[in-house]
Amino acid sequence: MSAFDTLPLLRPNIRSLKPYRSARDDFKTGILLDANENPFAPEQHPEARLNRYPDPHFEALRARLSELKDVKPSQIFLGNGSDEAIDILIRMFCQSGEDTMVITPPTYGMYKVSADIQGIQTVEAPLNPDFSLDPEGVIEAVKTSGAKLVFLCSPNNPTANRLDAAHIRQVLEAVPALVIVDEAYIDFSAGESALRWLGEFPNLVVMQTLSKAWGLAGIRLGMAFASETIISYMMRVKPPYNVNTLTQQTALAALASPERTSGLIAQILAERERLAEALLKFPAVYKVEPSDANFLLVRVKDAPGWYKALAAEEVIVRYRGDQLHCTDGLRVTIGTPEENDRLLAAFEKLSAIVSPTT
Ligand SMILES: Cc1ncc(COP(=O)(O)O)c(C=O)c1O
Missing domain, CATH: 3.90.1150.10 (Aspartate Aminotransferase, domain 1)
Structure with missing residues (x-):
């Protein structure tokens, strides 16, 4: 499924959404009297200018991640943990009470919790007893349920194994759905990231996080990488200032010395x-x-x-x-x-x- 248009998968109201805009979308410097902030910096972290809202587009972080991950800044979404990216993807694509998504138990519990909160049905295509992916089972589950999303986790939590790259590709090629590959643990793995397939599959989203190998679970920074189209919609749907200033600054400092x-x-x-x-x-x-x-x-x-x-x-x-x-x-x-x-x-x-x- 290479020439695959993901836009029709979006909920119609998301496709036509007029996102929140602030003057800070257009101007970031000058005498800032546009956002009803307090002009006086707090005593805590005076250098961080915490009286100001954070950069809604996290441009510095996107630029650094673009170098590290070899993807365009416009292909990077950042969230308050990957958990926020999971929630946003589900809300963007799945209509409450109507749409379905596929998960592959045993797997990370938040996919189903986020779906349940949103009123989205999860269809299960279980891993095999040796924890390998059953690509035919996943493809069949998507076809019979009409699922909009497939969540794959590699390396998988709680089984610790990575999924076979050929199996993931098989799913990506066959399903008319978005395939989200959650790579929270990829940095501990001998396997390669699915990021290298981004140019090939418009229906691929790769998620990573600073919570594991980077040792920064406390700052809450999750990443999603996808086509510019999908990322542009994630940026429209997210709360304007979803990644706070302390998080952006701490992440930048950590990413400066890998x-x-x-x-x-x-x-x-x-x-x-x-x-x-x-x-x-x-x-x-x-x-x-x-x-x-x-x-x-x-x-x-x-x-x-x-x-x-x-x-x-x-x-x-x-x-x-x-x-x-x-x-x-x-x-x-x-x-x-x-x-x-x-x-x-x-x-x-x-x-x-x-x-x-x-
Ligand atoms: C597979 C998987 N994805 C995502 C997360 C959550 O990541 P974050 O801390 O970025 O929200 C976890 C946390 O345990 C996880 O195991």
Whole structure:
């Protein structure tokens, strides 16, 4: 589906939307008496000019990301976390009570929550038991439901694997729908980003975030990359000042020195390997799923019991055994070496008590 026009997929009211405009869309410097701001800068972060609204077009960040990701600034949307991008895409394309979208469980929970909030039905095309994508299943689900959107997550949360690139392309080629590839964990993966296909598929949206490898979950900065057309509509739909000044400035500073992030990634990957190996030595742990992310899906006998017992040792992991194909699953984020040692010490202590009987 290469010569594919995504505009007809948009809700009609979004296509005809007259977006909010401010004088700041046209002028950014001068004596600024246009936005009813307070002229006096606050004492907090005086250099940040927090009395002024942030740049609604985040031009400096888009310029830097354009260099880093090799896409045009006009192909970049930034949001208050990727969660905002998910919500905006659903609201742009799906009419409440009418439209559907496809998800591939087990996967990131916010796709369905955002759809539920908006009154959009989610159709499931589950991953295979080995967590691989079932492209025919996804294509069939789109065709039978008329879904407007498909959410694929690669590497996938909570299973930690990346999806086969050929499978993703198969879906992109076949469906008359927008395909959103959520790459929140891509920087931990040996696989390549789907960003390289942006020029090829007008129906592709790639999402990434500064919350994981960049270590900036607290500033809330999510990215969506797509055709200029899709991005221009995302920019019209978003609240005008959705990325605050402190976030824009902190992100710019971090993106100026990617070496630090590369170092952190290398350390997390080394710890991921160490932790996977060490966990497998405990009798209750019978499998650690291969990981392309900064977490491990660990299969352990009596996972709910371990979840509670670890919490009592003040080590908090996520129980995922209730998710499709994730029986006995605990999702364990890779921490600092010291935190990982605490996890292993807790396993050691609890194994002495519980593992012979579980
Ligand atoms: C697959 C996936 N996408 C998106 C997010 C949320 O990203 P953000 O912090 O940018 O909203 C998460 C967070 O855990 C995630 O696992």
